[in-house]
Amino acid sequence: MTVIELDDIYKTYTESVVPVHAVNGVSVGIDKGEFTAIVGPSGCGKTTLLNMIGGLDAPTKGKIRIEGEDISRLSDKQLVDFRLHNIGFVFQAYNLIPVLTVRENIRFIMELEHRDSKEMQQRVEYLLEKLDMKDKLNVRPKYLSGGQQQRVAVARALASHPKFVLADEPTANLDSHATEVLLELMATMNKEEEMTFIFSTHDQRVMDKARRIITLEDGKVVGDAKTGI
Protein backbone atom coordinates (compact mmCIF):
# COMPACT_ATOMS: atom_id res chain seq x y z
CA MET A 1 0.00 0.00 0.00
CA THR A 2 1.45 3.36 -1.05
CA VAL A 3 1.60 5.68 1.93
CA ILE A 4 3.77 8.46 0.51
CA GLU A 5 3.02 9.81 -2.97
CA LEU A 6 5.25 12.38 -4.64
CA ASP A 7 3.44 13.68 -7.68
CA ASP A 8 5.56 15.64 -10.17
CA ILE A 9 7.48 17.55 -7.50
CA TYR A 10 9.57 20.60 -8.32
CA LYS A 11 11.55 22.76 -5.95
CA THR A 12 13.28 25.92 -7.10
CA TYR A 13 15.21 28.19 -4.76
CA THR A 14 15.12 31.81 -5.89
CA GLU A 15 17.05 33.45 -3.05
CA SER A 16 20.22 33.75 -5.14
CA VAL A 17 20.61 35.66 -8.42
CA VAL A 18 20.46 32.45 -10.42
CA PRO A 19 17.48 30.23 -9.49
CA VAL A 20 18.50 26.80 -8.22
CA HIS A 21 16.33 23.90 -9.37
CA ALA A 22 16.89 21.44 -6.53
CA VAL A 23 14.16 18.97 -7.49
CA ASN A 24 12.90 18.61 -11.06
CA GLY A 25 9.71 16.66 -11.54
CA VAL A 26 10.08 13.78 -9.11
CA SER A 27 7.20 11.32 -8.98
CA VAL A 28 7.67 8.46 -6.56
CA GLY A 29 5.47 6.30 -4.36
CA ILE A 30 6.65 4.75 -1.10
CA ASP A 31 4.85 1.76 0.32
CA LYS A 32 4.15 1.07 3.96
CA GLY A 33 7.07 -0.59 5.71
CA GLU A 34 9.65 0.19 3.06
CA PHE A 35 13.32 0.55 3.93
CA THR A 36 14.37 2.94 1.20
CA ALA A 37 17.62 4.75 0.52
CA ILE A 38 17.73 7.87 -1.62
CA VAL A 39 21.19 8.13 -3.07
CA GLY A 40 23.04 10.39 -5.43
CA PRO A 41 25.87 12.93 -5.53
CA SER A 42 25.97 15.98 -3.29
CA GLY A 43 23.49 18.64 -4.37
CA CYS A 44 21.28 16.21 -6.27
CA GLY A 45 18.25 17.06 -4.11
CA LYS A 46 18.19 14.20 -1.57
CA THR A 47 17.89 16.40 1.52
CA THR A 48 15.43 18.75 -0.20
CA LEU A 49 13.21 15.78 -1.03
CA LEU A 50 13.36 14.49 2.54
CA ASN A 51 12.58 17.97 3.90
CA MET A 52 9.55 18.22 1.64
CA ILE A 53 8.28 14.79 2.69
CA GLY A 54 8.71 15.88 6.30
CA GLY A 55 6.83 19.13 5.73
CA LEU A 56 9.85 21.23 6.59
CA ASP A 57 9.88 22.65 3.08
CA ALA A 58 7.14 23.08 0.49
CA PRO A 59 7.38 22.11 -3.17
CA THR A 60 7.30 24.89 -5.77
CA LYS A 61 5.07 22.68 -7.84
CA GLY A 62 3.46 19.27 -7.43
CA LYS A 63 1.74 17.46 -4.59
CA ILE A 64 2.92 15.38 -1.68
CA ARG A 65 0.31 13.09 -0.22
CA ILE A 66 0.96 11.18 2.95
CA GLU A 67 -1.65 8.55 3.69
CA GLY A 68 -3.86 10.38 1.22
CA GLU A 69 -3.47 13.82 2.85
CA ASP A 70 -2.00 16.64 0.75
CA ILE A 71 0.47 18.06 3.29
CA SER A 72 1.06 21.23 1.26
CA ARG A 73 -2.43 22.31 2.35
CA LEU A 74 -1.63 22.04 6.04
CA SER A 75 -0.90 25.17 8.10
CA ASP A 76 2.39 25.63 9.92
CA LYS A 77 0.77 24.52 13.17
CA GLN A 78 -0.93 21.51 11.55
CA LEU A 79 2.38 20.49 10.01
CA VAL A 80 4.08 20.56 13.40
CA ASP A 81 1.36 18.34 14.84
CA PHE A 82 1.53 16.11 11.79
CA ARG A 83 5.27 15.65 12.25
CA LEU A 84 4.86 15.11 15.99
CA HIS A 85 2.42 12.23 15.55
CA ASN A 86 3.71 10.68 12.31
CA ILE A 87 7.34 11.39 11.56
CA GLY A 88 10.60 10.71 13.29
CA PHE A 89 13.60 12.74 12.14
CA VAL A 90 17.24 11.74 12.29
CA PHE A 91 19.73 14.44 11.37
CA GLN A 92 23.29 14.08 10.22
CA ALA A 93 24.52 16.32 13.05
CA TYR A 94 22.53 14.46 15.78
CA ASN A 95 20.92 17.70 17.03
CA LEU A 96 20.18 16.50 20.54
CA ILE A 97 18.97 19.05 23.06
CA PRO A 98 22.15 19.80 24.99
CA VAL A 99 20.56 20.63 28.34
CA LEU A 100 18.63 17.37 28.52
CA THR A 101 20.04 13.99 29.55
CA VAL A 102 19.90 10.93 27.32
CA ARG A 103 16.70 9.78 29.00
CA GLU A 104 15.11 13.24 28.72
CA ASN A 105 16.08 13.60 25.07
CA ILE A 106 14.45 10.28 24.20
CA ARG A 107 11.34 11.14 26.20
CA PHE A 108 11.11 14.63 24.67
CA ILE A 109 8.74 13.83 21.80
CA MET A 110 6.67 11.46 23.91
CA GLU A 111 6.26 14.20 26.50
CA LEU A 112 5.08 16.59 23.77
CA GLU A 113 2.48 13.93 22.99
CA HIS A 114 1.58 13.70 26.69
CA ARG A 115 2.23 9.97 26.79
CA ASP A 116 1.84 8.03 29.98
CA SER A 117 4.90 8.23 32.22
CA LYS A 118 5.20 4.47 32.67
CA GLU A 119 4.97 3.90 28.93
CA MET A 120 7.69 6.47 28.34
CA GLN A 121 9.95 4.86 30.89
CA GLN A 122 9.49 1.41 29.37
CA ARG A 123 10.14 2.72 25.87
CA VAL A 124 13.32 4.52 26.93
CA GLU A 125 14.60 1.41 28.67
CA TYR A 126 13.78 -0.78 25.68
CA LEU A 127 15.53 1.50 23.18
CA LEU A 128 18.60 2.03 25.33
CA GLU A 129 18.84 -1.70 25.88
CA LYS A 130 18.80 -2.23 22.12
CA LEU A 131 21.40 0.50 21.65
CA ASP A 132 23.54 -0.81 24.48
CA MET A 133 23.47 2.53 26.27
CA LYS A 134 21.62 1.81 29.51
CA ASP A 135 24.53 3.11 31.54
CA LYS A 136 24.27 6.53 29.86
CA LEU A 137 20.71 7.22 30.99
CA ASN A 138 21.48 10.38 32.94
CA VAL A 139 24.36 11.68 30.87
CA ARG A 140 24.12 14.88 28.86
CA PRO A 141 25.00 14.79 25.12
CA LYS A 142 28.28 16.67 25.47
CA TYR A 143 29.72 13.74 27.45
CA LEU A 144 28.89 11.24 24.65
CA SER A 145 30.87 10.31 21.56
CA GLY A 146 29.46 11.12 18.11
CA GLY A 147 28.31 7.53 17.64
CA GLN A 148 26.59 7.51 21.03
CA GLN A 149 24.88 10.83 20.29
CA GLN A 150 23.55 9.56 17.00
CA ARG A 151 22.24 6.42 18.71
CA VAL A 152 20.33 8.65 21.15
CA ALA A 153 19.07 10.76 18.23
CA VAL A 154 17.76 7.61 16.54
CA ALA A 155 16.17 6.45 19.80
CA ARG A 156 14.47 9.86 20.08
CA ALA A 157 13.12 9.52 16.53
CA LEU A 158 11.82 6.01 17.15
CA ALA A 159 10.52 6.50 20.69
CA SER A 160 7.00 7.62 19.89
CA HIS A 161 6.37 4.83 17.34
CA PRO A 162 6.23 7.13 14.29
CA LYS A 163 4.80 5.80 11.05
CA PHE A 164 7.68 7.23 9.05
CA VAL A 165 11.32 7.83 9.87
CA LEU A 166 13.24 10.29 7.71
CA ALA A 167 16.98 10.05 8.20
CA ASP A 168 19.29 12.52 6.51
CA GLU A 169 22.77 10.98 6.17
CA PRO A 170 22.41 9.33 9.60
CA THR A 171 25.67 7.43 9.43
CA ALA A 172 27.85 10.06 7.78
CA ASN A 173 29.92 10.70 10.90
CA LEU A 174 29.85 7.23 12.42
CA ASP A 175 32.32 4.37 12.62
CA SER A 176 31.45 0.87 11.44
CA HIS A 177 30.35 -0.43 14.83
CA ALA A 178 28.04 2.53 15.52
CA THR A 179 26.62 2.27 12.00
CA GLU A 180 26.01 -1.43 12.46
CA VAL A 181 24.18 -0.93 15.77
CA LEU A 182 22.01 1.82 14.34
CA LEU A 183 21.07 0.00 11.18
CA GLU A 184 20.30 -3.08 13.23
CA LEU A 185 17.89 -1.14 15.45
CA MET A 186 16.22 0.55 12.51
CA ALA A 187 15.81 -2.74 10.72
CA THR A 188 14.24 -4.23 13.86
CA MET A 189 11.78 -1.34 14.16
CA ASN A 190 11.00 -1.61 10.47
CA LYS A 191 10.19 -5.26 10.90
CA GLU A 192 8.54 -5.28 14.32
CA GLU A 193 6.63 -2.02 14.21
CA GLU A 194 6.23 -1.64 10.45
CA MET A 195 7.82 1.81 10.46
CA THR A 196 8.59 3.15 7.00
CA PHE A 197 12.20 4.30 6.68
CA ILE A 198 13.58 6.71 4.11
CA PHE A 199 17.27 7.53 4.22
CA SER A 200 19.28 9.97 2.23
CA THR A 201 22.77 8.59 2.14
CA HIS A 202 26.14 8.18 0.47
CA ASP A 203 27.00 5.32 2.75
CA GLN A 204 27.39 1.95 1.08
CA ARG A 205 26.68 0.21 4.41
CA VAL A 206 23.23 1.80 4.45
CA MET A 207 22.63 0.99 0.79
CA ASP A 208 23.54 -2.62 1.51
CA LYS A 209 20.71 -2.82 4.05
CA ALA A 210 18.11 -0.97 1.96
CA ARG A 211 15.38 -2.91 0.20
CA ARG A 212 14.86 -0.15 -2.35
CA ILE A 213 17.30 2.40 -3.73
CA ILE A 214 16.13 5.57 -5.46
CA THR A 215 18.89 7.38 -7.30
CA LEU A 216 18.70 11.11 -7.91
CA GLU A 217 20.75 13.25 -10.24
CA ASP A 218 20.22 16.96 -10.82
CA GLY A 219 16.92 16.76 -8.98
CA LYS A 220 15.55 13.94 -11.15
CA VAL A 221 15.02 10.27 -10.46
CA VAL A 222 17.48 8.39 -12.63
CA GLY A 223 17.13 5.03 -10.96
CA ASP A 224 14.64 3.21 -8.78
CA ALA A 225 15.32 -0.42 -7.95
CA LYS A 226 14.43 -3.07 -5.40
CA THR A 227 17.53 -4.71 -3.95
CA GLY A 228 15.94 -8.04 -3.31
CA ILE A 229 16.78 -8.08 0.44
Added chain:
Amino acid sequence: MRQYLKLSWRNLWRNKRRTLITVASVFLAVLLAVCMRSLQKGTYANMTSNAVRFSTGYIQIHAKGYQDNRSINNSFEKGEMLDSVLTANSNVSLSVPRLESFVLASSGNHTKGVQVTGIIPELENKMNNISGRVTDGHYLTDGYDGLLVGDGIANYLGLRVGDTMVLLGQGYHGITAAAQFPVTGIFHFPDGRMNNALVYLSLHNARNLFAAPDLTTSMSLLLHDPARQQATVEQLRQALDSNQWEVLNWQTLNKELTQEIAGDNAGGIIMLFILYVVIAFGVFGTMLMMTMERSKEFAVMIAIGMRRSQLAILLFFETVFIGLLGISSGVAVALPVLLYFKINPVKITGTAAEMFIQFGLEPIMPASLDPYIFVNQGITVFLISFAASIYPLMYIGRFKILGALKK
Protein backbone atom coordinates in the same frame (compact mmCIF):
# COMPACT_ATOMS: atom_id res chain seq x y z
CA MET B 1 4.68 22.59 32.32
CA ARG B 2 7.39 20.78 34.27
CA GLN B 3 9.26 20.16 31.03
CA TYR B 4 9.15 23.86 30.12
CA LEU B 5 10.37 24.88 33.55
CA LYS B 6 13.16 22.31 33.50
CA LEU B 7 14.31 23.25 30.02
CA SER B 8 14.12 26.99 30.71
CA TRP B 9 16.03 26.75 33.95
CA ARG B 10 18.77 24.63 32.41
CA ASN B 11 19.00 26.84 29.32
CA LEU B 12 19.62 29.77 31.60
CA TRP B 13 22.79 28.19 32.93
CA ARG B 14 24.29 27.20 29.58
CA ASN B 15 26.20 30.45 29.71
CA LYS B 16 26.53 31.06 33.42
CA ARG B 17 28.57 34.22 33.16
CA ARG B 18 26.15 35.94 30.82
CA THR B 19 23.13 34.94 32.89
CA LEU B 20 24.80 36.11 36.09
CA ILE B 21 25.70 39.47 34.52
CA THR B 22 22.11 39.96 33.38
CA VAL B 23 20.70 38.88 36.75
CA ALA B 24 23.20 41.24 38.40
CA SER B 25 21.97 44.15 36.28
CA VAL B 26 18.37 43.41 37.28
CA PHE B 27 19.49 42.93 40.90
CA LEU B 28 21.29 46.29 40.96
CA ALA B 29 18.39 48.06 39.32
CA VAL B 30 15.91 46.60 41.80
CA LEU B 31 18.21 47.38 44.72
CA LEU B 32 18.67 50.99 43.58
CA ALA B 33 15.02 51.47 42.70
CA VAL B 34 13.75 49.99 45.95
CA CYS B 35 16.25 51.91 48.10
CA MET B 36 15.57 55.15 46.27
CA ARG B 37 11.80 54.81 46.51
CA SER B 38 11.98 53.61 50.10
CA LEU B 39 14.01 56.64 51.21
CA GLN B 40 11.77 58.95 49.21
CA LYS B 41 8.58 57.45 50.57
CA GLY B 42 10.03 57.34 54.08
CA THR B 43 10.93 61.02 53.85
CA TYR B 44 7.50 61.90 52.50
CA ALA B 45 5.87 59.87 55.27
CA ASN B 46 7.99 61.68 57.85
CA MET B 47 7.18 65.06 56.32
CA THR B 48 3.51 64.17 56.23
CA SER B 49 3.54 62.82 59.75
CA ASN B 50 5.23 65.99 61.05
CA ALA B 51 2.79 68.17 59.18
CA VAL B 52 -0.18 66.12 60.30
CA ARG B 53 0.80 65.72 63.95
CA PHE B 54 2.27 69.12 64.65
CA SER B 55 0.00 71.17 62.49
CA THR B 56 -3.15 70.15 60.73
CA GLY B 57 -4.09 66.61 61.70
CA TYR B 58 -5.28 64.34 58.88
CA ILE B 59 -8.56 66.22 58.75
CA GLN B 60 -9.62 69.60 60.09
CA ILE B 61 -13.08 70.92 60.72
CA HIS B 62 -13.62 74.67 60.58
CA ALA B 63 -16.49 77.07 60.53
CA LYS B 64 -17.33 77.61 56.87
CA GLY B 65 -15.00 80.20 55.30
CA TYR B 66 -12.15 79.87 57.80
CA GLN B 67 -9.80 78.28 55.29
CA ASP B 68 -9.99 81.34 53.03
CA ASN B 69 -10.13 83.89 55.82
CA ARG B 70 -8.24 82.64 58.84
CA SER B 71 -9.70 85.14 61.27
CA ILE B 72 -10.72 84.46 64.83
CA ASN B 73 -14.08 85.91 63.83
CA ASN B 74 -14.60 82.75 61.76
CA SER B 75 -14.50 80.58 64.84
CA PHE B 76 -17.23 78.29 66.12
CA GLU B 77 -18.70 76.93 69.29
CA LYS B 78 -18.08 73.24 69.55
CA GLY B 79 -21.47 71.92 70.48
CA GLU B 80 -22.78 68.45 71.32
CA MET B 81 -23.78 67.86 67.72
CA LEU B 82 -20.14 68.06 66.47
CA ASP B 83 -18.99 65.90 69.37
CA SER B 84 -21.56 63.23 68.56
CA VAL B 85 -20.63 63.24 64.84
CA LEU B 86 -16.96 62.78 65.68
CA THR B 87 -17.64 60.10 68.28
CA ALA B 88 -19.88 58.23 65.83
CA ASN B 89 -17.17 58.04 63.16
CA SER B 90 -15.20 54.86 63.75
CA ASN B 91 -12.08 56.07 61.94
CA VAL B 92 -11.58 59.17 64.09
CA SER B 93 -9.12 58.27 66.82
CA LEU B 94 -8.58 61.71 68.34
CA SER B 95 -10.14 65.15 67.93
CA VAL B 96 -8.21 68.14 69.20
CA PRO B 97 -9.75 71.62 69.49
CA ARG B 98 -7.57 74.68 68.90
CA LEU B 99 -8.06 78.40 68.99
CA GLU B 100 -5.52 80.12 66.76
CA SER B 101 -4.79 83.76 66.03
CA PHE B 102 -1.86 86.05 65.37
CA VAL B 103 -0.49 88.57 67.85
CA LEU B 104 2.64 90.59 68.52
CA ALA B 105 4.88 89.07 71.16
CA SER B 106 7.40 91.18 72.95
CA SER B 107 9.97 91.01 75.67
CA GLY B 108 12.24 93.89 76.54
CA ASN B 109 12.89 95.89 73.39
CA HIS B 110 12.12 93.10 70.97
CA THR B 111 8.83 92.36 69.26
CA LYS B 112 7.86 89.56 66.94
CA GLY B 113 4.70 88.43 65.19
CA VAL B 114 3.68 84.97 66.44
CA GLN B 115 0.81 82.56 66.16
CA VAL B 116 -0.89 81.84 69.45
CA THR B 117 -2.45 78.42 69.61
CA GLY B 118 -4.80 77.67 72.42
CA ILE B 119 -4.76 73.98 73.26
CA ILE B 120 -6.05 71.45 75.71
CA PRO B 121 -2.59 70.34 76.87
CA GLU B 122 -3.49 66.73 77.54
CA LEU B 123 -5.19 66.22 74.14
CA GLU B 124 -2.54 68.13 72.20
CA ASN B 125 0.15 66.06 73.85
CA LYS B 126 -1.63 62.88 72.75
CA MET B 127 -1.60 64.17 69.22
CA ASN B 128 1.99 65.30 68.87
CA ASN B 129 3.80 64.57 72.10
CA ILE B 130 4.84 68.20 72.58
CA SER B 131 5.91 67.47 76.11
CA GLY B 132 8.70 65.36 74.63
CA ARG B 133 9.81 68.35 72.57
CA VAL B 134 10.18 70.66 75.54
CA THR B 135 13.90 71.35 75.83
CA ASP B 136 13.73 73.69 78.81
CA GLY B 137 11.15 74.13 81.58
CA HIS B 138 8.05 71.97 81.53
CA TYR B 139 4.93 71.32 79.54
CA LEU B 140 1.64 73.14 80.07
CA THR B 141 -0.96 71.90 82.46
CA ASP B 142 -4.55 72.82 81.88
CA GLY B 143 -5.39 76.07 83.66
CA TYR B 144 -1.78 76.93 84.44
CA ASP B 145 -1.13 80.56 83.55
CA GLY B 146 1.95 80.07 81.45
CA LEU B 147 2.93 79.60 77.85
CA LEU B 148 5.15 77.38 75.76
CA VAL B 149 7.34 79.11 73.25
CA GLY B 150 9.44 77.85 70.34
CA ASP B 151 13.20 78.09 70.79
CA GLY B 152 13.46 80.32 67.70
CA ILE B 153 11.19 82.95 69.28
CA ALA B 154 12.80 82.54 72.68
CA ASN B 155 16.22 83.19 71.19
CA TYR B 156 14.98 86.17 69.20
CA LEU B 157 13.27 87.76 72.19
CA GLY B 158 15.96 86.71 74.63
CA LEU B 159 13.52 84.74 76.76
CA ARG B 160 14.24 82.05 79.30
CA VAL B 161 11.94 79.90 81.37
CA GLY B 162 10.29 82.06 84.01
CA ASP B 163 10.60 85.28 81.98
CA THR B 164 7.48 87.15 80.96
CA MET B 165 6.20 87.49 77.42
CA VAL B 166 3.75 90.20 76.49
CA LEU B 167 1.12 89.44 73.88
CA LEU B 168 -0.79 92.15 72.06
CA GLY B 169 -3.27 91.72 69.25
CA GLN B 170 -6.85 91.73 68.17
CA GLY B 171 -9.41 89.48 69.81
CA TYR B 172 -12.86 88.32 68.84
CA HIS B 173 -14.83 90.98 66.94
CA GLY B 174 -12.05 93.57 67.21
CA ILE B 175 -11.60 93.56 70.97
CA THR B 176 -8.04 94.30 72.02
CA ALA B 177 -6.24 91.21 73.14
CA ALA B 178 -3.47 91.95 75.57
CA ALA B 179 -1.92 89.88 78.33
CA GLN B 180 1.37 88.77 79.75
CA PHE B 181 2.36 85.22 80.56
CA PRO B 182 5.37 83.62 82.13
CA VAL B 183 7.34 81.25 79.93
CA THR B 184 6.70 77.76 81.28
CA GLY B 185 8.70 75.89 78.74
CA ILE B 186 10.69 76.20 75.52
CA PHE B 187 10.16 73.61 72.80
CA HIS B 188 11.98 72.54 69.68
CA PHE B 189 10.07 70.99 66.77
CA PRO B 190 11.55 69.30 63.69
CA ASP B 191 9.95 72.01 61.56
CA GLY B 192 12.15 75.08 62.06
CA ARG B 193 9.39 77.43 60.97
CA MET B 194 7.23 76.33 63.88
CA ASN B 195 9.99 77.14 66.36
CA ASN B 196 10.07 80.68 65.00
CA ALA B 197 6.33 81.24 64.97
CA LEU B 198 4.44 79.25 67.58
CA VAL B 199 3.35 80.05 71.09
CA TYR B 200 1.11 77.63 72.98
CA LEU B 201 -1.36 78.70 75.62
CA SER B 202 -3.93 76.57 77.33
CA LEU B 203 -7.26 76.84 75.52
CA HIS B 204 -8.74 78.46 78.58
CA ASN B 205 -6.09 81.22 78.58
CA ALA B 206 -6.28 81.71 74.83
CA ARG B 207 -10.05 82.17 75.01
CA ASN B 208 -9.60 84.73 77.75
CA LEU B 209 -6.87 86.54 75.80
CA PHE B 210 -8.99 86.81 72.67
CA ALA B 211 -12.24 87.35 74.53
CA ALA B 212 -13.65 84.34 72.73
CA PRO B 213 -15.30 82.20 75.39
CA ASP B 214 -16.20 78.66 74.26
CA LEU B 215 -14.89 79.38 70.76
CA THR B 216 -12.62 77.22 68.66
CA THR B 217 -11.10 77.90 65.25
CA SER B 218 -10.39 74.27 64.31
CA MET B 219 -10.88 70.69 65.28
CA SER B 220 -7.88 68.63 64.17
CA LEU B 221 -8.52 64.92 63.75
CA LEU B 222 -6.22 61.93 63.86
CA LEU B 223 -7.38 58.73 62.19
CA HIS B 224 -7.09 55.05 62.97
CA ASP B 225 -6.55 54.32 59.27
CA PRO B 226 -5.08 57.25 57.32
CA ALA B 227 -5.63 55.30 54.09
CA ARG B 228 -9.38 55.85 54.60
CA GLN B 229 -8.90 59.58 55.01
CA GLN B 230 -10.93 60.69 52.01
CA ALA B 231 -13.82 58.36 52.85
CA THR B 232 -13.86 59.82 56.36
CA VAL B 233 -13.86 63.36 54.96
CA GLU B 234 -16.91 62.46 52.86
CA GLN B 235 -18.67 60.85 55.83
CA LEU B 236 -18.09 63.95 57.96
CA ARG B 237 -19.23 66.26 55.18
CA GLN B 238 -22.43 64.29 54.90
CA ALA B 239 -22.98 64.39 58.65
CA LEU B 240 -22.32 68.14 59.01
CA ASP B 241 -24.25 71.03 57.52
CA SER B 242 -22.16 72.27 54.62
CA ASN B 243 -23.49 75.81 55.09
CA GLN B 244 -22.00 75.90 58.53
CA TRP B 245 -18.90 73.70 58.39
CA GLU B 246 -15.96 72.94 56.17
CA VAL B 247 -14.18 69.58 56.37
CA LEU B 248 -10.74 69.52 54.76
CA ASN B 249 -7.98 66.93 54.40
CA TRP B 250 -4.36 67.74 55.18
CA GLN B 251 -3.43 67.87 51.50
CA THR B 252 -5.83 70.80 51.03
CA LEU B 253 -4.73 72.47 54.24
CA ASN B 254 -1.04 72.13 53.40
CA LYS B 255 -0.88 72.55 49.64
CA GLU B 256 2.74 73.67 49.79
CA LEU B 257 3.84 70.34 51.22
CA THR B 258 1.62 68.37 48.86
CA GLN B 259 3.15 70.14 45.85
CA GLU B 260 6.64 69.73 47.23
CA ILE B 261 6.13 65.97 47.59
CA ALA B 262 4.55 65.71 44.13
CA GLY B 263 7.47 67.60 42.55
CA ASP B 264 10.11 65.50 44.29
CA ASN B 265 8.19 62.33 43.50
CA ALA B 266 8.13 63.23 39.81
CA GLY B 267 11.92 63.67 39.87
CA GLY B 268 12.25 60.24 41.47
CA ILE B 269 10.05 58.65 38.82
CA ILE B 270 12.19 60.16 36.04
CA MET B 271 15.30 58.67 37.67
CA LEU B 272 13.55 55.31 37.93
CA PHE B 273 12.52 55.51 34.29
CA ILE B 274 16.16 55.99 33.24
CA LEU B 275 17.13 53.03 35.42
CA TYR B 276 14.39 50.90 33.90
CA VAL B 277 15.50 51.73 30.36
CA VAL B 278 19.01 50.52 31.23
CA ILE B 279 17.65 47.23 32.63
CA ALA B 280 15.37 46.76 29.65
CA PHE B 281 18.28 46.97 27.22
CA GLY B 282 20.39 44.62 29.35
CA VAL B 283 17.73 41.94 29.49
CA PHE B 284 16.82 42.50 25.85
CA GLY B 285 20.45 41.98 24.77
CA THR B 286 20.73 38.74 26.71
CA MET B 287 17.41 37.37 25.52
CA LEU B 288 18.22 38.24 21.93
CA MET B 289 21.61 36.51 22.13
CA MET B 290 20.08 33.49 23.86
CA THR B 291 17.53 33.26 21.06
CA MET B 292 19.77 33.85 18.05
CA GLU B 293 22.51 31.46 19.11
CA ARG B 294 19.95 28.68 19.57
CA SER B 295 18.06 29.17 16.33
CA LYS B 296 19.26 25.79 15.00
CA GLU B 297 18.21 24.07 18.20
CA PHE B 298 14.81 25.76 17.98
CA ALA B 299 14.49 24.64 14.36
CA VAL B 300 15.20 21.04 15.40
CA MET B 301 12.60 21.26 18.14
CA ILE B 302 9.99 22.50 15.69
CA ALA B 303 11.01 19.84 13.18
CA ILE B 304 10.48 17.06 15.68
CA GLY B 305 7.09 18.33 16.79
CA MET B 306 7.30 21.29 19.15
CA ARG B 307 4.99 24.17 18.31
CA ARG B 308 6.32 27.71 18.01
CA SER B 309 3.94 28.77 20.77
CA GLN B 310 5.49 26.12 23.04
CA LEU B 311 8.94 27.46 22.21
CA ALA B 312 7.73 30.97 23.00
CA ILE B 313 6.56 29.75 26.42
CA LEU B 314 10.01 28.28 26.97
CA LEU B 315 11.65 31.59 26.14
CA PHE B 316 9.15 33.46 28.27
CA PHE B 317 10.00 31.29 31.26
CA GLU B 318 13.69 32.02 30.74
CA THR B 319 12.92 35.75 30.93
CA VAL B 320 10.75 35.18 33.97
CA PHE B 321 13.55 33.29 35.71
CA ILE B 322 16.06 36.07 35.00
CA GLY B 323 13.59 38.67 36.24
CA LEU B 324 12.64 36.70 39.35
CA LEU B 325 16.25 35.95 40.27
CA GLY B 326 17.20 39.61 39.93
CA ILE B 327 14.12 40.89 41.72
CA SER B 328 14.23 38.43 44.62
CA SER B 329 17.96 38.92 45.23
CA GLY B 330 17.56 42.71 44.95
CA VAL B 331 14.71 42.75 47.47
CA ALA B 332 16.51 40.29 49.76
CA VAL B 333 19.56 42.56 49.97
CA ALA B 334 17.54 45.79 50.13
CA LEU B 335 15.30 44.66 53.00
CA PRO B 336 17.87 44.49 55.84
CA VAL B 337 19.57 47.69 54.62
CA LEU B 338 16.26 49.54 54.58
CA LEU B 339 15.24 48.07 57.91
CA TYR B 340 18.43 49.54 59.36
CA PHE B 341 17.71 52.96 57.85
CA LYS B 342 14.13 52.82 59.07
CA ILE B 343 15.36 52.39 62.63
CA ASN B 344 18.36 54.71 62.15
CA PRO B 345 17.30 57.33 59.58
CA VAL B 346 19.99 58.90 57.41
CA LYS B 347 20.89 62.20 59.07
CA ILE B 348 21.29 65.08 56.66
CA THR B 349 24.04 67.49 57.61
CA GLY B 350 25.56 70.74 56.35
CA THR B 351 23.94 72.88 53.68
CA ALA B 352 21.49 70.17 52.73
CA ALA B 353 20.25 70.03 56.31
CA GLU B 354 19.78 73.82 56.35
CA MET B 355 17.78 73.54 53.18
CA PHE B 356 15.57 70.89 54.78
CA ILE B 357 15.01 73.10 57.82
CA GLN B 358 14.28 76.10 55.61
CA PHE B 359 11.51 74.11 53.98
CA GLY B 360 10.22 73.20 57.39
CA LEU B 361 11.43 69.63 57.23
CA GLU B 362 13.27 67.49 59.69
CA PRO B 363 16.75 66.91 58.22
CA ILE B 364 16.51 63.13 58.24
CA MET B 365 15.72 60.50 55.62
CA PRO B 366 14.04 57.50 57.19
CA ALA B 367 13.42 54.46 55.00
CA SER B 368 9.94 53.14 54.38
CA LEU B 369 9.18 49.42 54.41
CA ASP B 370 5.81 49.87 52.76
CA PRO B 371 5.22 46.55 50.92
CA TYR B 372 3.77 48.55 48.04
CA ILE B 373 7.29 49.80 47.18
CA PHE B 374 8.68 46.28 46.87
CA VAL B 375 5.67 44.87 45.06
CA ASN B 376 5.49 47.85 42.72
CA GLN B 377 9.19 47.79 41.80
CA GLY B 378 9.08 44.02 41.48
CA ILE B 379 6.12 44.12 39.11
CA THR B 380 7.64 46.98 37.09
CA VAL B 381 10.97 45.21 36.62
CA PHE B 382 9.12 42.00 35.80
CA LEU B 383 7.05 43.76 33.13
CA ILE B 384 10.19 45.36 31.73
CA SER B 385 11.85 41.94 31.52
CA PHE B 386 8.77 40.67 29.74
CA ALA B 387 8.76 43.63 27.35
CA ALA B 388 12.43 42.97 26.60
CA SER B 389 11.52 39.46 25.49
CA ILE B 390 8.85 40.57 23.02
CA TYR B 391 11.22 40.86 20.07
CA PRO B 392 12.84 37.44 20.70
CA LEU B 393 9.32 36.00 21.03
CA MET B 394 8.37 37.57 17.71
CA TYR B 395 11.50 36.07 16.18
CA ILE B 396 10.41 32.63 17.39
CA GLY B 397 7.10 33.17 15.66
CA ARG B 398 8.54 33.86 12.24
CA PHE B 399 12.05 32.43 11.84
CA LYS B 400 12.60 29.98 8.97
CA ILE B 401 13.21 26.42 10.10
CA LEU B 402 15.17 25.30 7.07
CA GLY B 403 17.51 28.28 7.14
CA ALA B 404 18.24 27.65 10.80
CA LEU B 405 18.69 23.89 10.30
CA LYS B 406 21.37 24.52 7.68
CA LYS B 407 23.46 26.59 10.12
